[in-house]
Amino acid sequence: MGKIDPSEITPEHVYLNRRQLIKGMGALAAASFLAACSGDRERGASPLSSATPATGPAATPDPLEDTLTPYDDVTGFVNFYEFSLSKTEAAELAEDFRTSPWEVEVGGLVHSPRTFTLEEILAYQQQERIYRMRCVEGWSMVIPWTGFPLSRLLEAVDPTSEARFVRFETLYDPEQMPGQKTSVLDWPYVEGLRLDEAMHDLTILATGLYGKQLPPQNGAPVRLVAPWKYGFKSLKSIVKIDLTADMPVSTWVTAAPSRYGFYANVNPNLSPPIASQPTERVIGTGRQRETELFNGYGEAVAHLYAGMDLEQNF
Numbered sequence: 326m327g328k329i330d331p332s333e334i335t336p337e338h339v340y341l342n343r344r345q346l347i348k349g350m351g352a353l354a355a356a357s358f359l360a361a362c363s364g365d366r367e368r369g370a371s372p373l374s375s376a377t378p379a380t381g382p383a384a385t386p387d388p389l390e391d392t393l394t395p396y397d398d399v400t401g402f403v404n405f406y407e408f409s410l411s412k413t414e415a416a417e418l419a420e421d422f423r424t425s426p427w428e429v430e431v432g433g434l435v436h437s438p439r440t441f442t443l444e445e446i447l448a449y450q451q452q453e454r455i456y457r458m459r460c461v462e463g464w465s466m467v468i469p470w471t472g473f474p475l476s477r478l479l480e481a482v483d484p485t486s487e488a489r490f491v492r493f494e495t496l497y498d499p500e501q502m503p504g505q506k507t508s509v510l511d512w513p514y515v516e517g518l519r520l521d522e523a524m525h526d527l528t529i530l531a532t533g534l535y536g537k538q539l540p541p542q543n544g545a546p547v548r549l550v551a552p553w554k555y556g557f558k559s560l561k562s563i564v565k566i567d568l569t570a571d572m573p574v575s576t577w578v579t580a581a582p583s584r585y586g587f588y589a590n591v592n593p594n595l596s597p598p599i600a601s602q603p604t605e606r607v608i609g610t611g612r613q614r615e616t617e618l619f620n621g622y623g624e625a626v627a628h629l630y631a632g633m634d635l636e637q638n639f
């Protein structure tokens with residue numbers, strides 16, 4: 326589950342139709358922006374929760390074969406609030422973002438804290454991983470990432486027996502990231518995983534997509550990808566990783582605790598106001614598909630949550 330044959334290339338006529346859909350979504354992003362500026366944090370978070378399809382053919386849920394989302398859509402329709410709440414503007418503003426030199430400081434409850442240079446990160450054997458990504462805004466993509474298991478990096482710093490969680494931080498640099506001059510979120514962007522989630526083989530640090538270097542707007546030079554969780558867990562442009570005993574407080578939990586939980590596992594069965602929807606719009610196709618528990622990766626990850634109430638731990 327979750328693996329897509331790279332030979333499933335999107336035909337050009339389908340691709341061109343997708344471009345029309347994406348253009349329409351620019352207006353949707355602008356509407357979301359206004360909601361985010363309303364000053365109400367819970368409602369202000371709505372770009373991550375309430376988007377409904379604005380354009381495209383009438384959407385009837387049906388099983389949809391996974392095909393790769395076209396490169397232009399993956400790189401042109403992004404969420405990177407450090408730059409802008411508008412998906413297309415964020416992609417433009419991130420263009421000149423300096424992603425080299427870069428360092429990732431890894432510490433906390435570890436025996437061998439270490440600062441990795443970008444070159445050291447890229448020296449880990451990179452693999453292609455084709456994953457679905459489901460955003461809580463109700464859309465999804467299928468992205469061919471290049472990266473390596475986060476577990477490799479964590480093993481190198483040797484977590485102590487007290488370590489139970491991993492806390493991640495995105496770069497804080499308001500001079501380069503104009504969105505950080507606003508208070509739409511608490512900066513820097515913080516996310517977290519339980520240590521066993523972080524060590525799971527599906528969890529990667531991505532350094533590229535479509536066989537190319539990761540574009541700045543997609544979180545260059547290194548970002549997290551945990552495909553069974555909502556996209557907001559997969560934070561971009563990571564500079565700091567800490568092993569902790571306590572559950573980290575993540576940015577979205579701070580912004581809207583009733584809506585976003587620490588686990589953020591994709592789950593179509595939760596009731597409002599928790600962020601979840603039974604279906605998702607597949608970017609570029611104009612179609613809806615049913616959202617699957619754990620984004621379809623249940624076979625690989627459900628055991629991590631055995632005995633846990635997913636309503637309580639959303």
Ligand code: MTE
Nearest residue numbers: 403404405406460495514556557559560561
């Ligand atoms: N990481 C940071 N630092 N800032 C962000 O605004 N947006 C998140 C996540 N990582 C975000 C982030 C959200 S909401 C999603 S859906 C994904 O990135 C989107 O990844 P993409 O833009 O590469 O598709």
